[in-house]
Amino acid sequence: MITFMNNSDSEEEPCNERTSLMSAESPPVPSYQDGLPASEAGEAQAHRKRRTGGSRSPNNIADGDMSDSGVPVRESALENEEEELTLKYGAKHVIMLFVPVTLCMIVVVATIKSVRFYTEKNGQLIYTPFSEDTPSVGQRLLNSVLNTIIMISVIVVMTVFLVLLYKYRCYKFIHGWLILSSLMLLFLFTYIYLGEVLKTYNVAMDYPTLFLVIWNFGAVGMICIHWKGPLQLQQAYLIMISALMALVFIKYLPEWSAWVILGAISIYDLMAVLCPKGPLRMLVETAQERNEPIFPALIYSSAMMWTVGMAKPDTAARGPSRQTWDAAEDGRENHRSPSHTDSQMSETNSPVPTRPITSFEELEEEERGVKLGLGDFIFYSVLVGKAAATASGDWNTTLACFVAILIGLCLTLLLLAVFKKALPALPISITFGLVFYFSTDNLVRPFMDTLASHQLYI
Amino acid sequence: AFFWLVSLLLSSLIWFIAVKASDPKDEPLQKGLLIFGVMFSVLLQEAFRFLYYKLLRKAIEGLVALSEDGCSPISIQQMAYVAGVGFGLMSGAFSMINLLADALGPGIVGIHGDSQLYFLTSAFMTMVLIFLHTFWGILFFHGCEHRRWWEITAVVVMHLAVSGSTFCNPLYVGSLVPSYLLMAAAAAWAYLLSGGSAQNLRRFLLCKS
Numbered sequence: 001m002i003t004f005m006n007n008s009d010s011e012e013e014p015c016n017e018r019t020s021l022m023s024a025e026s027p028p029v030p031s032y033q034d035g036l037p038a039s040e041a042g043e044a045q046a047h048r049k050r051r052t053g054g055s056r057s058p059n060n061i062a063d064g065d066m067s068d069s070g071v072p073v074r075e076s077a078l079e080n081e082e083e084e085l086t087l088k089y090g091a092k093h094v095i096m097l098f099v100p101v102t103l104c105m106i107v108v109v110a111t112i113k114s115v116r117f118y119t120e121k122n123g124q125l126i127y128t129p130f131s132e133d134t135p136s137v138g139q140r141l142l143n144s145v146l147n148t149i150i151m152i153s154v155i156v157v158m159t160v161f162l163v164l165l166y167k168y169r170c171y172k173f174i175h176g177w178l179i180l181s182s183l184m185l186l187f188l189f190t191y192i193y194l195g196e197v198l199k200t201y202n203v204a205m206d207y208p209t210l211f212l213v214i215w216n217f218g219a220v221g222m223i224c225i226h227w228k229g230p231l232q233l234q235q236a237y238l239i240m241i242s243a244l245m246a247l248v249f250i251k252y253l254p255e256w257s258a259w260v261i262l263g264a265i266s267i268y269d270l271m272a273v274l275c276p277k278g279p280l281r282m283l284v285e286t287a288q289e290r291n292e293p294i295f296p297a298l299i300y301s302s303a304m305m306w307t308v309g310m311a312k313p314d315t316a317a318r319g320p321s322r323q324t325w326d327a328a329e330d331g332r333e334n335h336r337s338p339s340h341t342d343s344q345m346s347e348t349n350s351p352v353p354t355r356p357i358t359s360f361e362e363l364e365e366e367e368r369g370v371k372l373g374l375g376d377f378i379f380y381s382v383l384v385g386k387a388a389a390t391a392s393g394d395w396n397t398t399l400a401c402f403v404a405i406l407i408g409l410c411l412t413l414l415l416l417a418v419f420k421k422a423l424p425a426l427p428i429s430i431t432f433g434l435v436f437y438f439s440t441d442n443l444v445r446p447f448m449d450t451l452a453s454h455q456l457y458i
Numbered sequence: 459a460f461f462w463l464v465s466l467l468l469s470s471l472i473w474f475i476a477v478k479a480s481d482p483k484d485e486p487l488q489k490g491l492l493i494f495g496v497m498f499s500v501l502l503q504e505a506f507r508f509l510y511y512k513l514l515r516k517a518i519e520g521l522v523a524l525s526e527d528g529c530s531p532i533s534i535q536q537m538a539y540v541a542g543v544g545f546g547l548m549s550g551a552f553s554m555i556n557l558l559a560d561a562l563g564p565g566i567v568g569i570h571g572d573s574q575l576y577f578l579t580s581a582f583m584t585m586v587l588i589f590l591h592t593f594w595g596i597l598f599f600h601g602c603e604h605r606r607w608w609e610i611t612a613v614v615v616m617h618l619a620v621s622g623s624t625f626c627n628p629l630y631v632g633s634l635v636p637s638y639l640l641m642a643a644a645a646a647w648a649y650l651l652s653g654g655s656a657q658n659l660r661r662f663l664l665c666k667s
Contacts, residue, residue: 396555407460442474447474451492455576455624455627457587
């Protein structure tokens with residue numbers, strides 16, 4: 001899910017959420033206009049106050065005055081400006097999300113193309129017990145559908161379990177679960193990945209060095225994700241673990257099952273986020289009711305939160321303090337580790353909760369960012385990685401899927417700006433990606449090959 | 459880029475259907491179908507450029523309506539440029555990337571009697587096409603903006619000419635030279651349309667303020 005980050009109190013409890021696109025909205029402060037997230041208003045003011053680059057209307061508001069007045073005065077004349085700011089910063093957020101998604105996909109595609117290990121068939125996960133080595137097409141299709149049903153039901157069960165845990169405030173259990181899964185991801189999968197990469201490039205490494213490297217990588221990762229750390233480092237770690245998870249999926253999911261699972265999971269994401277009784281929606285709403293952020297470990301956030309105190313002597317003296325957004329509270333557990341029973345996907349799919357402005361005497365300036373669940377990263381990368389691994393048209397198909405996914409993400413963010421609530425990030429992108437994969441592989445490839453062999457250009 | 463991709467998809471769909479419906483042994487027919495496919499693809503690309511222009515027009519209107527001072531943060535010329543670059547990059551990427559991937563591997567160019575300059579000429583051709591797409595984007599959007607249909611038809615005709623000239627390959631002088639000449643002409647035209655002039659150019663080159 002993609003969400004807008006709003007102000008909220010720092011929470012220590014990690015939340016697990018499914019990834020989805022969500023625009024977290026804070027409960028509107030009475031003086032603000034309805035329908036606009038309160039933080040958006042506050043941010044708009046803060047933006048006008050402070051942003052030199054983005055603000056297009058510096059003459060509108062006396063900046064100095066605004067910072068001193070406690071309660072921002074909302075007028076209808078400012079509504080347009082809010083929308084415009086939304087759109088403008090929405091465009092910025094699109095770019096802010098393009099970069100990590102692209103990076104993740106690049107890592108996955110580069111690994112798939114170079115390391116042989118991830119394209120070899122070495123068994124399957126227990127979640128997909130039916131083999132696809134059957135003689136007939138119908139049997140294979142049936143097996144892949146059954147695999148998908150099992151996988152999706154596992155995910156549903158995990159998500160519901162997670163939501164129940166969250167509802168009944170079993171925060172310690174969730175926290176422990178998240179830590180365990182990110183431990184496994186950061187250490188075990190990194191060890192395997194590093195081993196395979198070294199094997200591919202025939203580089204020798206001794207065990208002490210390996211231990212040192214992996215220990216440092218894993219320990220810093222755990223700290224960054226679950227506690228505090230520089231934003232860039234945290235983002236980098238989240239991208240890396242999403243890529244690792246996607247690689248595991250690409251390796252262990254059989255061909256047709258992978259495509260059917262991708263389709264099914266986008267449908268599930270759509271339902272889980274938009275239906276009133278959907279688990280993800282309930283998770284997001286509960287998080288918003290409690291004014292808590294959703295688990296940081298499951299969500300990629302693109303910005304940080306600044307807090308500026310106003311109209312209170314102590315807070316006014318504080319000045320802006322930069323806090324890393326997710327460092328403290330949310331555990332991102334989105335990694336789906338197949339051997340883990342946690343439904344990491346569900347966790348990553350949750351949108352980031354918004355932080356409502358709790359008092360309008362204290363204007364919190366927030367670098368508004370968008371949050372995208374890690375499960376979305378993982379499934380985008382799975383699609384592109386599978387395209388790179390199995391398409392015979394090689395790079396054209398991969399490129400087409402990549403562009404399709406990015407355009408889908410763009411559209412979803414546009415819808416997010418329009419609807420201002422949590423939205424599933426998977427359906428549009430995955431649909432575009434699947435359509436483009438199959439059509440490019442079967443239709444465009446022969447055309448382009450024939451053109452290239454005659455050296456014709458269109 | 460996305461729009462170019464969709465146009466490519468549709469045109470290859472048409473070509474694929476045509477090929478499947480015809481006799482694969484008939485060489486001249488296959489060549490004819492290929493030529494038809496190429497021309498149809500060019501026309502479809504230009505049609506999609508027009509659709510993209512319509513979409514951007516609507517977007518600009520929305521942005522202008524929302525803005526305070528009545529002008530949008532990005533002008534139609536900038537959008538034309540970006541659209542052209544997007545088209546060009548996508549077209550170039552699709553033309554070149556498999557070649558580049560193969561070029562990394564072992565092999566000898568032209569060992570079966572084909573031209574040895576294959577990679578080189580492909581690279582030059584791709585480059586000229588990318589530039590041309592950028593300039594065509596500017597010209598096309600300008601023509602649509604000011605309702606000058608002859609500009610639009612000129613762009614379409616140029617595109618058809620460039621694609622058609624590639625039929626001369628491997629007689630590279632027949633395809634590369636006209637394409638580069640057309641590119642120079644399109645570049646000058648786009649520059650003049652974007653507000654440049656010989657004076658501006660001289661001032662820029664001589665680093666005057």
